[in-house]
Amino acid sequence: MRLDEYLHRELVLPDLQATTKAAVLEEMTAALAAHDSGVDAKKALAVLLDRESLGTTGIGDGVAIPHGKLAGLDHIIVCVGRSSRGVDFAALDFKPCSIFFLVLAPEQVTGMHLRILAHISRLLKDDSFRREFEDARDRDSIYALLQSV
Numbered sequence: 001m002r003l004d005e006y007l008h009r010e011l012v013l014p015d016l017q018a019t020t021k022a023a024v025l026e027e028m029t030a031a032l033a034a035h036d037s038g039v040d041a042k043k044a045l046a047v048l049l050d051r052e053s054l055g056t057t058g059i060g061d062g063v064a065i066p067h068g069k070l071a072g073l074d075h076i077i078v079c080v081g082r083s084s085r086g087v088d089f090a091a092l093d094f095k096p097c098s099i100f101f102l103v104l105a106p107e108q109v110t111g112m113h114l115r116i117l118a119h120i121s122r123l124l125k126d127d128s129f130r131r132e133f134e135d136a137r138d139r140d141s142i143y144a145l146l147q148s149v
Contacts, residue, residue: 001115001116001119002147002149003078003116003119003120003123003146003149004143004146004147006075006077006078007077007078007079007080007143007146008035009139009140010031010035011031011032011035011077011078011079012079012080012139012142012143012146013027013028013031013079013080013081013082013139014081014082014136014138014139014142015082015083015084016081016082016083016087016100018083018087019085019087020087020088021052021087021088021090022049023087024064024081024083024089025045025048025049025052025066025102026041027081028066028079028081028100028102029041029044029045029048029079029102031079032077032079032102032104036077038072038073038074039070039073039077039104040070040072043070043071043072044068044070044104047068047069047070047104048066048067048068048102050068051066051067051068052066052090056089056090056091056092057089058089058091058092058097059091059092059121059124060091060092060093060095061093061095061124061125061130062086062095062096062097062098062099062130062134063091063097063099063100063101063124063130064089064091064099064100064101065100065101065102065103065117065120065121065124066100066101066102066103067102067103067104067105067113067117068103068104068105069104069105069106069107069109069113070104070105070106070107071107073105073106076103076104076105076106076109076112076116077103077104078101078103078104078116078120079100079101079102080100080101080146081099081100081102082098082099082100082133082134082136083097083098083100084098085098086098098134099124099130099133099134101120101124103116103117103120123149129149132145133145
């Protein structure tokens with residue numbers, strides 16, 4: 001499986017401005033909606049906030065993988081963000097998150113959605129990958145890194 005099948009260059013956000021969990025999700029869903037007419041930013045944000053209310057998607061080591069299923073969406077889409085300041089995302093290790101992989105899937109999709117989440121999780125457990133991601137200069141550098149995995 002290749003992550004770049006679900007990720008477009010325009011959905012790599014190398015310098016998130018948001019400073020709260022809700023604002024990160026809002027900034028990322030706005031980018032999704034601007035790129036893809038099949039995404040309603042308000043509905044996507046509501047789905048992600050509902051998911052966060054069940055338990056944080058901040059998995060630790062500076063990483064969060066917010067995800068959810070969106071009614072009306074007909075394909076899986078990924079948005080990637082980086083915050084130079086870090087954001088309190090209520091992560092399991094209580095540390096700020098700086099790497100965000102947002103995954104939205106259609107309601108009827110289960111298997112592929114879970115495989116993508118597992119793939120992202122495996123990538124982000126690798127210290128050297130996280131360092132490369134954090135050290136990447138810009139959108140193109142991050143996108144090139146993600147095309148190689």
